Amino acid sequence: MSLVNEFERPIIIAGPCSAETEEQVMETAMQLKAGGKTSMFRAGIWKPRTRPNSFEGIGEVGLNWLVNAGKASGLKTTTEVANAKHVELALKAGVDTLWIGARTTVNPFTVQEIADALEGSNIPVLIKNPVNPDLQLWLGAFERFEKAGLNDLTAIHRGFSVYNHVKYRNVPSWEIPIALKEKRPNTPVICDPSHITGNRTLLHEVSQKALDLNFEGLMLEVHPDPDNAWSDAAQQVTPQGLNEILDTLILRSHEVSSDVASLINVVRTKVGDLDDRIFDLLSERMKLSEEVGRLKRENNITILQQEHWRHIINHRLDTSGEHHLTRKFVRKLMDAIHQESIRHQTAVMNPQGKKGDE
Ligand code: PEP
Numbered sequence: 001m002s003l004v005n006e007f008e009r010p011i012i013i014a015g016p017c018s019a020e021t022e023e024q025v026m027e028t029a030m031q032l033k034a035g036g037k038t039s040m041f042r043a044g045i046w047k048p049r050t051r052p053n054s055f056e057g058i059g060e061v062g063l064n065w066l067v068n069a070g071k072a073s074g075l076k077t078t079t080e081v082a083n084a085k086h087v088e089l090a091l092k093a094g095v096d097t098l099w100i101g102a103r104t105t106v107n108p109f110t111v112q113e114i115a116d117a118l119e120g121s122n123i124p125v126l127i128k129n130p131v132n133p134d135l136q137l138w139l140g141a142f143e144r145f146e147k148a149g150l151n152d153l154t155a156i157h158r159g160f161s162v163y164n165h166v167k168y169r170n171v172p173s174w175e176i177p178i179a180l181k182e183k184r185p186n187t188p189v190i191c192d193p194s195h196i197t198g199n200r201t202l203l204h205e206v207s208q209k210a211l212d213l214n215f216e217g218l219m220l221e222v223h224p225d226p227d228n229a230w231s232d233a234a235q236q237v238t239p240q241g242l243n244e245i246l247d248t249l250i251l252r253s254h255e256v257s258s259d260v261a262s263l264i265n266v267v268r269t270k271v272g273d274l275d276d277r278i279f280d281l282l283s284e285r286m287k288l289s290e291e292v293g294r295l296k297r298e299n300n301i302t303i304l305q306q307e308h309w310r311h312i313i314n315h316r317l318d319t320s321g322e323h324h325l326t327r328k329f330v331r332k333l334m335d336a337i338h339q340e341s342i343r344h345q346t347a348v349m350n351p352q353g354k355k356g357d358e
C-alpha cells in the first residue's frame with residue numbers, strides 16, 4: 001500500500017516553503033498537529049531558486065530540525081531532493097518521504113541520478129510536474145523511479161510556468177494532471193495550490209477545484225509568520241489560515257448512488273445525442289469545405305483566403321458571449337475546425353499528393 005493511501009482523504013501535506021530556524025520548523029509542525037488536519041509535514045531544506053542571491057535553503061543542518069519536528073508532532077516528514085548528495089543526506093537523517101521539484105523533473109539526467117541513488121530503498125517519492133507542460137517528461141520521471149525499483153510514487157500537480165500570467169504564478173492546465181491520471185490510474189495525484197497561485201487569496205478556489213476533480217489531496221505552504229517568510233511569502237498562510245481554508249472546502253463524493261446515477265444518465269444520454277449531431281454537422285461541414293476546394297482548384301486560387309478567415313473568426317469571437325462560451329474556447333474550436341477544413345480542401349486540390357493528417 002502506498003504511503004498516501006494510509007491517510008484519510010483529502011491527504012494534507014503542509015509546512016513551510018523553507019526550513020528557516022529550528023524554532024520555526026518545530027512551531028509549525030506542532031501547530032499543524034494541533035490543527036488536526038495535516039497528514040504530512042513538508043519543509044524545503046535545499047531551495048531551487050530562479051535567481052541567485054535569494055535564500056537558497058538552510059541546507060544539511062535543517063534535516064535534523066525536520067526529523068525532530070516529525071518525531072515531536074507524530075507527522076510524517078517530506079523534503080525536496082535535487083541531486084544524489086541530497087538523497088544520501090536525507091536518507092541518513094531519516095526523512096520519511098522525498099519530493100522531486102518541478103525544476104528537477106524537467107531534467108532526465110537529474111531524475112536518473114536521483115533514481116539511481118534511491119535504488120534499493122523503498123522510500124515513497126512525490127514527483128512534481130515539470131515546469132513546462134510536458135506530460136511525457138512527467139511520465140518519464142515515474143518510469144525512471146519504477147525502473148530503480150521504487151513503486152510508492154505520488155504525483156504533485158504544481159502548475160506550469162508561463163510568462164507574466166495575470167492570475168497565476170504557474171497556470172494549472174488541469175488537462176495535464178487529468179491526462180496523467182488516464183495514463184496512470186493507480187497513481188495518487190495531489191495538488192499544490194501554493195505554487196499554482198503564488199498568492200494566498202486564491203488558495204481556496206484552486207484547492208476546491210482540485211477536490212472537485214477528485215485529486216487525492218493538497219500540498220499547502222504554511223508558515224507561522226507568512227509575510228516574513230524567507231521564501232514564497234505571498235503564498236503562505238498561518239496554521240490557522242490553513243484550517244480556515246480546509247474547513248470551508250466542500251468534499252464531494254466520487255461514489256454515485258444508483259438513483260443519482262439514473263438521473264445523471266438521463267442527461268448524459270441527451271448530451272450523447274447532441275454530440276452525435278455535432279459530429280454529423282461537422283462531417284457535413286467538411287463536405288462543403290471540399291466543394292469549396294473544388295471551386296478553388298477549378299479557378300486556381302489559394303486555399304487560405306486571409307480576409308475571409310479573419311472575418312469568420314472575428315464574428316465567432318464577437319458572438320461568443322451570446323452562446324455563453326469563452327473567447328478562448330471559441331478560438332480553439334474555430335482553429336481546429338479551420339485546420340480540418342484545410343486538410344479536406346488540400347485533399348481535393350492536390351488529389352495526387354499526400355492527404356496530410358494534421
Ligand atoms: C516547493 O515546493 O517549495 C518548490 C520549490 O516547489 P516547485 O518545485 O513546485 O517549484
Ligand code: MN
Binds near residue numbers: 231
Ligand atoms: Mn515554495
